Structure formats: structure tokens, C-alpha cells
Amino acid sequence: MKFIRPNDMEGLFQNMEENNDRRYFLAGGTDINVQIKNGVIKNAEIIYIKHLKELNGIQIVKDDIVIGAVTNITEILNSKIIKENLPFFQRSLESFASPLLQTSATIGGNIANGSPTADVVPLLLVLDAKLEIVSKTQTRIIELNNFFTGYKTNIMKTNELIRSIIIPRKAENGFDTYFEKVGSRKSLMISKVTLAGLKNISHSKFTTVKLAVGSLNEYPRRLYKIEEYLTDKSLIEINFLKVEELLNEEITPITDLRSDKEYRYHVCVNLIRTFLNE
Amino acid sequence: MKSIRKIDAIPKLNGSWKFLDDYSYEEMIHGQLLYSTCHHGTIKKIHFPDGYNLSEFTVVSAANIPGENIVPEPVCDQPYMADKEVFHFGQVIMGIAHPNRKLLREFIRKIKIEYEELPAIIDIKECLENEDNVFGKELIIDHRTGRKPDPNWIHHHKIYYTPHQEQAYLEPQGMIAVWQPKEKIMFVRATCQCPFFVKEGVETIMGSAIKEAVIETSEGIGGAFGGKEDFPSLLAGITSLLSYKSGKPVKIVLEREDDIQITTKRHPARIEIETWTDPETRKIMKIYIDYRLDAGAYQTLSPVVLARGVLHAISGYSIPDAYIRGRLFRSNTPSNGAFRGFGAPQAFAAMEAHVESIAADMNINPYKFRRKNIFRIGNEFPTTQPILENNLSDCLERVIEKSNYLQKLEEFKEWNKTHKDKKGIGISIGYHGGGYTGNGEKVLNSEVKVVIEKDATVKIYVANTDMGQGAHTTLAQMFFEAIDHPREKCLVQLPNTSKTPNSGPTVASRTIYIIGNLLRRFALKIKDELGFENLDDYVSSNQNEFPREFRMKFVQDPSVVFDEENYVGVAYKDYSWAACVTEIYFHADTYQIELTKSWNVIDIGKVVNQKIAVGQAEGGILQGLAYGLCEFFYKAGYGRMHGFSDYALPTTMDLPEIDVEFIHTDSPIAKGLGEIPMDFPAPSVRNAFHNATGIFIDEYPLVPERIFKSLTADERR
Numbered sequence: 001m002k003f004i005r006p007n008d009m010e011g012l013f014q015n016m017e018e019n020n021d022r023r024y025f026l027a028g029g030t031d032i033n034v035q036i037k038n039g040v041i042k043n044a045e046i047i048y049i050k051h052l053k054e055l056n057g058i059q060i061v062k063d064d065i066v067i068g069a070v071t072n073i074t075e076i077l078n079s080k081i082i083k084e085n086l087p088f089f090q091r092s093l094e095s096f097a098s099p100l101l102q103t104s105a106t107i108g109g110n111i112a113n114g115s116p117t118a119d120v121v122p123l124l125l126v127l128d129a130k131l132e133i134v135s136k137t138q139t140r141i142i143e144l145n146n147f148f149t150g151y152k153t154n155i156m157k158t159n160e161l162i163r164s165i166i167i168p169r170k171a172e173n174g175f176d177t178y179f180e181k182v183g184s185r186k187s188l189m190i191s192k193v194t195l196a197g198l199k200n201i202s203h204s205k206f207t208t209v210k211l212a213v214g215s216l217n218e219y220p221r222r223l224y225k226i227e228e229y230l231t232d233k234s235l236i237e238i239n240f241l242k243v244e245e246l247l248n249e250e251i252t253p254i255t256d257l258r259s260d261k262e263y264r265y266h267v268c269v270n271l272i273r274t275f276l277n278e
Numbered sequence: 279m280k281s282i283r284k285i286d287a288i289p290k291l292n293g294s295w296k297f298l299d300d301y302s303y304e305e306m307i308h309g310q311l312l313y314s315t316c317h318h319g320t321i322k323k324i325h326f327p328d329g330y331n332l333s334e335f336t337v338v339s340a341a342n343i344p345g346e347n348i349v350p351e352p353v354c355d356q357p358y359m360a361d362k363e364v365f366h367f368g369q370v371i372m373g374i375a376h377p378n379r380k381l382l383r384e385f386i387r388k389i390k391i392e393y394e395e396l397p398a399i400i401d402i403k404e405c406l407e408n409e410d411n412v413f414g415k416e417l418i419i420d421h422r423t424g425r426k427p428d429p430n431w432i433h434h435h436k437i438y439y440t441p442h443q444e445q446a447y448l449e450p451q452g453m454i455a456v457w458q459p460k461e462k463i464m465f466v467r468a469t470c471q472c473p474f475f476v477k478e479g480v481e482t483i484m485g486s487a488i489k490e491a492v493i494e495t496s497e498g499i500g501g502a503f504g505g506k507e508d509f510p511s512l513l514a515g516i517t518s519l520l521s522y523k524s525g526k527p528v529k530i531v532l533e534r535e536d537d538i539q540i541t542t543k544r545h546p547a548r549i550e551i552e553t554w555t556d557p558e559t560r561k562i563m564k565i566y567i568d569y570r571l572d573a574g575a576y577q578t579l580s581p582v583v584l585a586r587g588v589l590h591a592i593s594g595y596s597i598p599d600a601y602i603r604g605r606l607f608r609s610n611t612p613s614n615g616a617f618r619g620f621g622a623p624q625a626f627a628a629m630e631a632h633v634e635s636i637a638a639d640m641n642i643n644p645y646k647f648r649r650k651n652i653f654r655i656g657n658e659f660p661t662t663q664p665i666l667e668n669n670l671s672d673c674l675e676r677v678i679e680k681s682n683y684l685q686k687l688e689e690f691k692e693w694n695k696t697h698k699d700k701k702g703i704g705i706s707i708g709y710h711g712g713g714y715t716g717n718g719e720k721v722l723n724s725e726v727k728v729v730i731e732k733d734a735t736v737k738i739y740v741a742n743t744d745m746g747q748g749a750h751t752t753l754a755q756m757f758f759e760a761i762d763h764p765r766e767k768c769l770v771q772l773p774n775t776s777k778t779p780n781s782g783p784t785v786a787s788r789t790i791y792i793i794g795n796l797l798r799r800f801a802l803k804i805k806d807e808l809g810f811e812n813l814d815d816y817v818s819s820n821q822n823e824f825p826r827e828f829r830m831k832f833v834q835d836p837s838v839v840f841d842e843e844n845y846v847g848v849a850y851k852d853y854s855w856a857a858c859v860t861e862i863y864f865h866a867d868t869y870q871i872e873l874t875k876s877w878n879v880i881d882i883g884k885v886v887n888q889k890i891a892v893g894q895a896e897g898g899i900l901q902g903l904a905y906g907l908c909e910f911f912y913k914a915g916y917g918r919m920h921g922f923s924d925y926a927l928p929t930t931m932d933l934p935e936i937d938v939e940f941i942h943t944d945s946p947i948a949k950g951l952g953e954i955p956m957d958f959p960a961p962s963v964r965n966a967f968h969n970a971t972g973i974f975i976d977e978y979p980l981v982p983e984r985i986f987k988s989l990t991a992d993e994r995r
């Protein structure tokens with residue numbers, strides 16, 4: 001194990017010039033420390049980033065809210081900017097872990113760790129968030145939706161990291177919002193099913209529907225087929241059997257120690273129904 | 279009733295109170311257990327990993343035991359360490375120690391053991407359904423009248439299942455052994471409930487290699503709930519052996535995952551009940567109960583759990599014709615052990631569901647049906663022990679009244695008609711016999727000691743440990759309140775087997791009930807003997823008499839006579855009684871039950887310290903509710919949970935409003951409180967769910983996946 005604590009961004013990039021697939025970043029450490037203790041990560045190069053100012057903080061930049069990758073959940077929950085612009089996002093994060101964990105866990109770590117159960121991701125997906133990904137020589141902006149490539153894998157190269165998360169300032173404007181995280185208790189729980197949704201209705205038809213799920217696939221994802229099916233329909237025009245069928249195509253729930261696939265699937269069906277009916 | 283603050287409250291807040299892992303000794307090294315990952319098999323070969331200097335490690339196995347390789351228990355059948363054959367996952371094979379804790383952990387993780395696998399039973403149902411797995415002695419309570427059921431009596435026949443439960447003490451199991459070769463004394467610092475059990479455990483494994491084992495507990499014991507009743511004997515034995523072999527102090531603190539996987543849990547149960555109820559009188563006339571426990575691979579203390587199980591199996595109902603059988607079943611899983619309630623929560627899980635289902639079938643209000651059948655003066659237990667008070671019925675009446683149960687039944691029924699989500703309300707009752715079962719307290723022959731110093735400080739020596747339940751505060755309080763002595767001058771000493779007489783283990787709701795009441799009588803006896811009004815004054819005017827030591831033994835009431843062969847007689851002198859009403863909210867989308875409010879009325883007799891008593895009650899009630907609701911430990915095909923992210927202990931966010939009221943507190947005697955809060959609440963959740971949805975679920979916990987399955991099974995029918 002090799003630990004590095006760069007003094008600034010320059011120092012950070014100096015340490016990241018070469019590609020190294022054993023390179024990890026230590027932000028809040030709430031995922032990686034567990035993985036180190038379990039022996040999942042060993043002989044790795046670990047770069048501490050939590051203290052880097054350039055990666056921290058919440059700002060309004062033109063039409064976007066930009067959240068530094070090492071901003072922790074508590075900071076987001078307490079942020080005035082978020083409260084004014086993205087109240088649904090803020091409210092929904094209250095169910096994240098516990099107050100203690102919230103003070104360590106970072107938004108960037110949640111995304112980069114790539115767990116199917118990451119709470120922040122379904123929310124960011126329906127808010128059409130983008131990621132600013134940087135290396136020593138390059139900055140690229142990509143849609144969060146295109147970030148993951150499989151179970152705990154993503155498009156980042158090992159000489160890159162997430163600098164910030166960019167959310168359109170008006171992402172929630174005019175939408176009815178919905179967020180439900182289902183787990184085995186109310187706090188400190190890992191989600192079995194998560195559904196985030198935005199909808200707006202005009203002349204009793206759904207003009208826009210955005211749906212994203214967590215814990216039901218290899219990574220959280222949007223339910224585009226269902227969104228498409230629902231758009232421009234009114235509630236009575238919706239054939240819920242069709243929704244169930246499409247959901248079946250879009251999710252691949254599993255049975256594990258924590259829950260059963262049939263349960264996860266049916267809960268997701270119920271949540272979508274409630275979201276549309278409410 | 280005075281709410282005196284716990285002696286450990288402030289030091290725990292400021293962090294100065296020492297738990298086991300806070301202790302260190304010069305040259306101390308660290309130990310860990312190497313345990314079997316095979317459920318049943320013979321050990322063919324053990325491969326140590328390359329790249330380590332083996333001479334730095336101390337290794338002990340069955341072959342190194344100077345004494346006996348059998349842990350002392352009510353049934354002595356479990357070895358400290360497996361010899362050639364392992365009988366369950368988690369069975370200890372070796373103790374290994376090294377100065378570096380981290381390196382040790384890495385080393386142990388890399389050890390490979392080759393087994394020849396043998397057939398194993400790991401699934402709870404597979405164990406409990408097959409009568410070939412029965413082992414140990416069957417217990418029978420036979421209170422049959424020989425009368426044939428009338429043809430119009432209504433027959434109900436059901437099977438109920440309860441799962442494992444993890445004690446989830448905050449501080450994991452831990453032990454430090456310090457071998458003192460000159461004196462041939464093995465000193466052991468333990469986080470445990472029963473220092474004298476640990477002493478016997480160490481002396482058994484060490485045999486004549488040592489002169490004596492001296493056990494002292496850590497200052498703080500971070501919870502136990504029964505989990506630190508017998509496992510510490512095994513752990514102390516192996517830690518001592520490591521210290522003996524290495525010549526150094528050795529500390530073992532279990533990793534949480536190991537603690538969850540290998541230590542004792544609550545016994546899973548299968549309880550089959552048949553009843554015959556007279557539709558006219560609405561009285562249960564006859565009952566047959568088949569009470570089965572999955573003991574794990576060894577019997578250890580399971581026969582005692584079984585005893586309490588059958589003695590509480592009928593719940594609080596007077597049934598003229600009863601036959602109860604209790605049996606232990608063997609599986610290839612770690613031995614199950616003590617857990618707050620000790621067989622009683624399983625009993626109430628079944629019987630309190632059963633009466634609910636009879637009431638539903640016969641279309642009788644569940645409260646009214648209970649009231650018809652509940653114990654009253656003049657009734658008797660199936661062991662023929664007479665019921666001498668109506669306190670159980672008083673608890674029920676009070677809880678029904680305060681919860682507004684009857685009105686809420688109607689309200690919820692209306693509300694449910696128009697809502698997808700459902701509200702429900704459920705009742706349960708329970709009781710717990712205080713102290714050891716039957717003649718146990720006579721056999722224990724507990725003794726306490728008091729030393730009065732020259733400054734009139736009273737030092738109390740008892741073997742009972744304070745594991746956060748406040749025992750040392752309350753025990754001292756019972757002494758100083760009796761003689762009106764200042765509280766600062768009356769302190770329970772840290773249990774140490776070389777200084778403390780054996781006042782028995784800290785189990786069986788006996789600490790306040792047996793030892794506390796004994797201390798109260800003791801204080802009055804000393805006062806009487808010395809003839810003082812004020813102890814301070816007496817000591818200052820009779821300085822030459824002090825320091826002075828006093829001892830007193832517990833004498834069992836002669837009315838307690840129990841025939842252990844035939845299960846006839848007085849099983850417990852005093853019972854604590856309780857009744858509960860719980861309200862739930864059922865979320866239709868997610869199949870989740872949310873607890874909204876729980877009312878609890880408990881009779882523990884005199885309440886010594888109101889705040890501590892309420893704290894104990896609230897904690898136990900939540901533990902009980904969670905047993906019924908969410909604490910899912912083993913999943914067929916997937917095994918045991920690994921840690922607290924999988925094992926769903928409730929958090930404070932899940933806590934419903936819990937209302938606790940003690941009644942009959944003017945009693946002169948303080949009865950057992952330790953276990954009863956855990957015994958009775960769980961069935962109220964199931965019964966409330968039935969009230970909300972009309973669905974009975976015959977198995978705990980009522981996790982949403984189970985509810986989903988039973989709802990969809992209902993739709994398919």
C-alpha cells in the first residue's frame with residue numbers, strides 16, 4: 001500500500017501522470033476503508049483528496065449548480081444554494097446513511113465507487129447531471145448517464161478523477177418529484193429498491209416523465225423505455241401491464257442475502273404506480 | 279423508586295470507563311481464533327501460508343490442552359477446540375497469537391484447511407422438521423385429565439417458527455489472560471456475565487497446569503443480553519492456553535463478523551400447537567404443545583432454555599387439560615445459547631399467535647377471548663403450581679384501557695376501508711419466572727459479602743456484573759436505602775473471583791430479584807445485629823470494630839419445591855407479568871410494517887430505580903418488537919448475515935413511541951425485570967398485522983419479503 005497526500009492540484013496531477021489500475025482516491029473513506037479492511041483492495045496506491053479546495057464546495061455557475069466532488073452530504077444538506085435551487089435533491093438525501101456518515105461521505109465518492117445501491121445516483125440521473133472529469137492535460141464533461149459501463153466500472157481512465165458534478169439549475173423546476181428508498185430500516189440502510197422520479201402534466205397528459213432506479217441493475221439507471229411509453233399519455237391511457245413488461249426489460253433485480261428479486265421487482269412496480277397516481 | 283443516576287453514566291460519557299479492549303499489559307500479544315468454515319467434516323490438513331516466520335506465532339490446538347477439552351456447561355459435550363472432526367461452521371480449531379494484531383489477522387485469513395466433508399444439517403427447517411435429529415433429554419409436562427374432547431369443541435392445529443436472534447452487544451466478545459508462573463495463577467480479565475463460569479472454564483482446560491484461575495471483569499461490559507453467559511468460558515480457556523504457552527499476556531477481541539458468525543444466538547424454534555375450544559364458554563379446554571429448539575451442534579446450556587420454554591409455553595392461560603413436550607434438535611451450526619428471554623419469547627411467539635388465530639376463527643374479539651382464558655387466582659400452571667394473584671389480568675385490563683384498544687379496532691377498520699395502506703393494532707401478553715428454574719437457586723447457594731470500613735464506607739462484593747443494565751447502581755441502592763446510608767458511601771466492587779463470594783451468574787432475571795433483595799435483607803440484618811440507627815454514627819463511635827466483614831447466604835423459600843423428573847411443582851417463586859398493545863402502519867407499496875406506538879404495562883413488583891427500570895423496559899421492548907419485525911439472521915441458501923449492515927437491528931429512527939407503566943409497585947419485593955421486556959412484545963406485531971390485513975404469518979420476522987410472499991401466495995390461491 002502506498003499513501004499519497006498531495007498539497008495541491010498540481011501535486012495531485014504530478015502523482016497521476018501515469019496510468020495505474022491500482023490507483024484509488026481517498027475522499028471520505030466510507031467505502032474504500034471498508035474495502036481495504038476486507039482485503040478487496042490491496043497493494044494499491046491511494047491518493048488523499050478530501051482536503052483539496054479545488055474539489056470542494058457548491059457554486060452557481062451560470063445556469064448550473066456545480067458541486068465539488070469531495071463535498072460531503074452534510075454540506076449539501078445544509079447548503080442554501082441547494083435549498084433554493086434543488087430542494088427535492090436536498091430533501092431526498094436525508095435518508096443517506098446516518099448523520100455521522102453524512103459528515104464524511106462525499107458525493108464524488110458515492111458516484112465513483114459505482115455501487116448499484118448508491119443513493120445519489122438515481123437522483124442525479126433524473127436531474128440530468130453531468131460530471132466534470134479531469135486529468136493533468138484534459139477536462140471533459142460527460143453525462144452521468146453515460147458514465148457507468150458495468151458493475152463498478154466506468155469510463156474514467158486511471159489518470160482521471162471527478163472534479164465536480166454539474167446539475168442544471170432549473171432541473172427540478174415545474175416538476176412533481178418523487179423519491180423512495182426502500183431498505184430494511186429507516187436509517188443506516190442499504191437500499192433494496194430506489195426510485196427517483198420527475199413528472200409534469202399538462203391537460204392531464206404526462207408531458208415529461210423521468211425515472212431512475214437504484215439497486216435493480218449493475219448500476220443505477222434511467223428507465224427510458226418506460227419514460228417514452230408514458231409520455232403524452234394520460235393516466236387512464238396507461239396500461240400498467242405494459243409498464244410492468246417494459247420494467248422487466250429494463251431491470252435485472254437479484255436475490256441476495258438482503259432481499260429477493262421478485263420482491264424488488266414488485267416494489268418497483270408499486271412505486272412507479274404510486275408516483276404516477278400521486 | 280428513586281431515580282438515582284447510574285454510577286457509570288458520567289465516566290461512560292467522558293470516555294474514562296474502561297472496556298476490555300482498553301486494558302493493556304506489558305509485553306501483551308494478540309490472539310485470534312481459527313475456526314472451521316466447513317459445516318461437518320474431518321480435518322485432513324492445515325496449511326500455514328508462506329512468507330511468515332512461524333516461530334513468532336503461538337499456536338494452540340486440542341493437542342496442547344493440559345486439562346480437559348470439554349467446556350463446563352449444564353451438559354458437558356462441547357470441546358474448546360475441535361480435535362479431528364468439526365461439527366459446525368465456526369467451531370474453533372486453533373488459538374493463534376502474535377504481537378501484531380493486523381499481521382495476525384492477515385495470517386489467519388490465509389490459512390487453508392483441507393476437510394473431508396461429511397453430511398451436514400444447516401437449514402433450520404431441515405433440522406427441526408426431522409425427528410431423527412432429536413438429541414438430549416425430552417421434557418414433558420403432563421397435565422392431562424384423560425377426558426375426551428367434546429365433539430362440539432373446535433380444534434385448531436398450527437405450527438409456528440421463530441428464527442435466530444443476534445444479541446448485538448455493542449462490545450464484542452473479548453478476553454485477556456495473564457499467566458503468572460511463579461504463583462501458578464492464571465489471571466483473566468473478562469467481559470462476561472458470569473465470572474465464576476469463566477473460572478471453571480479456565481480451570482477445566484488448564485487442569486493441574488495451574489493452581490487457580492482468578493477472574494476479574496473489565497470495568498465496563500458493553501452489553502451481553504445472554505451472549506456473554508457461556509461463550510466467555512470457551513474464549514477464556516483458549517486465551518489462557520495461549521498465555522500459558524507463550525508466557526505472555528494474551529488479548530483476544532473478536533472481530534464483529536466473527537462474533538456474529540460463531541458465537542451463541544437465540545435458539546430457532548418450531549412450535550406446534552393443537553387446541554380444543556368450547557364454543558359456548560369460549561374457553562380453551564385442552565392443549566397439546568410440541569416445543570422444539572434447534573440447539574446447534576452441542577447441547578451445552580440448551581436443556582435449561584428448553585426447560586424455561588416448556589414452562590412458559592402455555593402463555594398466560596388456564597387450560598384444564600395440557601400436555602407439553604420439549605425437545606432439542608441437533609444441527610451443524612454453532613451451539614445456540616442464552617439470550618434475554620431464554621426460551622420464553624419463542625413460547626409466547628407461538629401461543630400468542632395461536633390464541634389470536636382461535637379468536638379470529640371463532641369471530642371473537644382477541645381481547646375478550648384472552649380475558650376469558652387468562653390466569654386468575656385459583657387456576658394453576660400445567661405443573662400444578664397455583665396462581666396466587668390476578669396481576670397478569672390487571673396488566674391486560676390496564677393496557678387495553680390506556681391504549682384505547684377497543685375504540686381503535688373500530689377506527690382502524692373504518693380507515694382501512696378507504697385506504698391502500700392499512701393500520702393495525704395487536705395484543706400480546708407474557709410473564710417471566712424470576713431466578714433459576716425449579717431448585718436451581720437452592721443449588722446455586724449464592725453468597726454475598728460486605729465490608730464496612732473505618733469511614734463507614736460499605737463495600738459490596740457480589741459476582742454479578744454490570745453490563746450496562748445498571749445492576750451495580752441498583753444493587754447498592756437496595757442496600758443503602760434499606761438503612762438510609764449515604765449513596766456515596768455504598769459501592770459495589772468490581773467482581774473478582776478471589777475477593778468476591780460466588781453469588782451466582784448474572785442471568786435469569788435474578789440479579790435484583792435474588793441478590794438485590796438479599797442485600798436489602800442483609801442491610802437490615804446488619805443493622806439489627808449491630809443495633810444502630812445511623813451507620814455513620816455507629817462506626818465513628820465504635821472505630822475498633824472496623825473494618826469488618828459480613829457474609830450472608832440466600833435461603834430459598836420452602837414453598838419452592840419442584841420435581842425435576844416429572845415437571846411438577848413450583849417452578850419459580852415469583853413471576854413478573856406484562857401485557858402489550860402495539861399499533862402498526864402497513865405500507866402497501868413496499869410491504870413494510872412501521873411500528874407507530876407500543877403500550878406496555880408490566881408488573882415487576884417494587885421498582886427500585888424508576889429511570890433504570892424504564893430504560894431496561896424500553897430497550898427490551900424494542901429488542902422484542904424487532905425480533906418479531908426485522909431482525910433477519912439466516913437466509914436459506916445464503917447463510918448467516920455478516921454484520922450490522924445486513925442484520926437489521928432497528929435504529930432510533932425506527933423506534934416507535936413506547937409507553938411503559940409499572941403496576942403493583944407497592945409490593946415489598948422487587949421481582950425480575952431483566953428478561954420480561956423482551957418476552958412479550960413481539961407477538962403484538964404479528965397480531966397487529968393480522969388485524970390490519972387479515973393475514974396470519976406464522977414465522978418471524980415479518981420482513982417485507984415474507985409479507986410479499988404470503989400476500990402473493992394468497993392471491994394465487
Ligand SMILES: Cc1cc2nc3c(=O)[nH]c(=O)nc-3n(C[C@H](O)[C@H](O)[C@H](O)COP(=O)(O)OP(=O)(O)OC[C@H]3O[C@@H](n4cnc5c(N)ncnc54)[C@H](O)[C@@H]3O)c2cc1C
Nearest residue numbers: 025027028029030031032097106108109110112118119162
Ligand atoms: C455505515 C455505512 C452506511 C452507508 N450508507 C449509505 C447510504 O445510505 N447510501 C449510499 O449511497 N451509500 C452509503 N454508504 C456508502 C458510502 O458512504 C457512500 O458511497 C459515500 O458517498 C462514498 O463516499 P466517500 O467519500 O466516503 O468515498 P471513498 O470511500 O473515499 O471512495 C470511494 C471510491 O470512490 C473513488 N473516488 C472518490 N472520490 C473520487 C473522485 N473525486 N474521483 C474519482 N474517484 C473517486 C475512490 O477511488 C474509491 O474507489 C454507506 C457506507 C457505510 C460505511
